[in-house]
Amino acid sequence: MSTADIDSIHPLELDQPRFSVKNPAVRYDKQGELPDVQRVELAMRAFVKDFGAVAATYLESCIHCGMCADACHFYVATEDPKYTPIWKLEPFKQAYKREAGPFAAIYRVLNLKKKVTVEQLEAWQELIYDSCTMCGRCTLVCPMGIDIASLVGLARHGMNQAGLVPHELWAVAERAQREGSPLGATPKVFKDRCEWLADDNQVDIPVDKVQADVVATMSSIEIMKYPDSIVATAKILNHLGLNWTFRSDGYEATNFGMLSGNSAWQQEASMKLIHATIAAGAKLLILPECGHAYGAIRWQGANIYGKPLPFRVLHISEFLAENTQNGAIKTKPLDKTLTFHDPCQISRRGGAIEAPREVLNGLGVVPIEMKDTRGLNWCCGGGGGVVTIHRADPIRYKAFQIKMRQVDDTGAELLVSSCSNCRQTFDDGQDHFHWDKTMLSLLELVADNLEEK
Template sequence: MSGADLHPIDLESPRFSIKKPQMRFDRQGDRTDDERLAAARRAFARDFGRAAAIYLEACIRCGQCAEACHFYVTTGDPCYTPIRKLAPFQEIYRREMGPFAWFYRLLRLGPEVTAAQLEEWQALIYDACTLCGRCTLICPMGIDIAALVARARHAMFAAGLVPHELWAVAERAEREGSPLGATPTVLKERIAWLAEENEVDIPLDRERADILATLSSIEIMKYPQSIVALARVLNRLGESWTLSTQGYEATNFGMLSGNTAWQRDMSMKLIEAALACGAKTLILPECGHAYEALRWEGANMYGRPLPFQVLHISEYLATAVREGRLKLKPLGKSVTFHDPCQVSRRGGATQAPREVLRALGAELRETQDSGALNWCCGGGGGVVTIHRADPLRYRAFEIKMAQIDARNPEVLTTSCSNCRQSFDDGRAHFRWDRRMGSLLELVAEQLAD
């Protein structure tokens, strides 16, 4: 459906309803509904600013964001219209902060938001939004809907309305330093095993290094060959680099859950580790939300500009290719690249992996709507951790399978381990015969002698 085919959407229509009952998950004690609602309002007000006010006033209800959302497109359910996911917070804005808030309250215009309504809306804020930003890109009014949903998560966390699986991994990351149990002790053991098994030097806790490399728990626990690939590339280039047990986990579940204090804690571990070893560059792993958390929000968490460069691993590889330092053997195969939303669409590093693939001599077979318009894998934003969201996520994944099958590549690759995990899960669910690979691992396999 094109934009011309769309009709204005009535967001107040009763057909916008959430049919699935939601669970309450409150780790802040037995609070009353009024206390929970007040906490959500305070959190929403704390995050509120001029940009958010402009966004909330700008929506013309054209419906184009719906056609940009993989959850709406695959279900046809209007409740998944992206801007609709913010309905309770739009009402809070109108009644508490808008230019006519006094008038709304005086005449009791519009429904007053309740704790029960926020509880009902939990599924839209968490289960049905990967924060991929495709709706933001499409919006003719330039509304950053993804950013507003992220702010809404701050309020939902304050009200104790985070899905329990997402809360559990975020709390574990805050407590142990890793959402998947990849503690510093586990990291040391893994590094020692990988170094010996693969006969590669993987430096850990060097006092001084020009580059601090970081990882995601998914790589440490599920895709450890990515760590070997990272070491082989950096060693081949003769870089002064290290991993650090003081700051290695780049995945930021504080950000995904909506807890800004945890988000800052997780970011500061990386920042302080980089400062401690005097790093000039911090390399982020193949993880989309890690890129957003540190590259674009890290300075806000730090309180001033970061005193080192932050690069996604694909950007680092592309730079090394451009400078003529990274020599690669021809791959000689057709490749389709899946763009991670937070790196490409939200982060702007769309061309970096393509530079690397050109250096590999690969025949790049782009899917329809590739690059910044790429469809999300369906598992970002923490959605892959929420079990009750699985049926919805699998529906969204059908878009990816159809697009990739239409191009029929010999090799499928990406630069996000979370996307890779989502593809593995979708592959198993649908018994699909394609396997997602790692761009970094592909490069390591093709290093020229």
């Protein structure tokens, strides 16, 4: 968009008297050239498709108590009521009551719930995408037990169908679908990287072995920004003497189709990993340090496949914990104090809460827990695709300050996590606030401290 376009869409009113300057118009992005009526229709069709028993139970149950606001980092950081988690679902709720609920006919005939409009969907784009990481902390405070985060995930399906996704998020999702990776880590780039990393680090990094017992995967953030994670994965798997491989037809575990709300792209990305693992005849698929990748395959993968997966799925922290506990991985003790940031999708929503702590125990460290920790940990603010949306930066930085306070309060020397998206958000926050804490990778920490056999 050129400057001239921006000026015509959001005209400046500098010549007007100060008191007449209006609030800036709500800014939203659109994909495609669909007429508004069709956008709404597509959104409604997707919404209604998602109204199964679980979503309906949740949408019927809200008592408008507002407690979810108190658990949300975006509300707590701003005290702006529009960031109340359940309010982010208002058009979704409205569509449910009017189109699908048990009393939908009454709502429609008497027009007690109005039709959702394109203006509503446009205004809610910021609430459904920019200001929700789907971290699920609100789910833990809701007195009705409503899983608001899962509903936001469903609401994104309708927004995607309507072509109303924040453009940066849509663009990376589209690139991932087209090239196989959102950040340009195409199969060729990945293979090249593995090759030079193997040379540089004198480590064997097998790619495309015909048969392997274990298939390892990476996130595009690791491949492009933190390639040491590839080396660390290889070092550990080689150390264990496993028959393992990366596969160029299924190496990228991030799933921006899921984050942007495009079910078809989500399915395609997941099926690549599933088919690659089956093709290798592997019994184990290791997911990388990436939060949403864990949810996408560990909990949704089999449902996309349509039957139980013929292999185990472990997050790298679970894999490390298993092999630390059985004595296969031995590490040198780490003589530092340390705190651990729980990635929401792996800990709170994924259930792998103790695994990283068991790994740290193996390193001779008992982490100094943050005040709200494990399942109740505060999100870094960058999950759910939020970190890709540039216009969300100001609110993300506000939310990140909660995290900084949490970390600083521990007084720990090191800060560790097991999600590269969190790591990227922390790196960005560190730069922005000139903070003295650098986020470390649990995987790399283990690899750097492996004891030679």
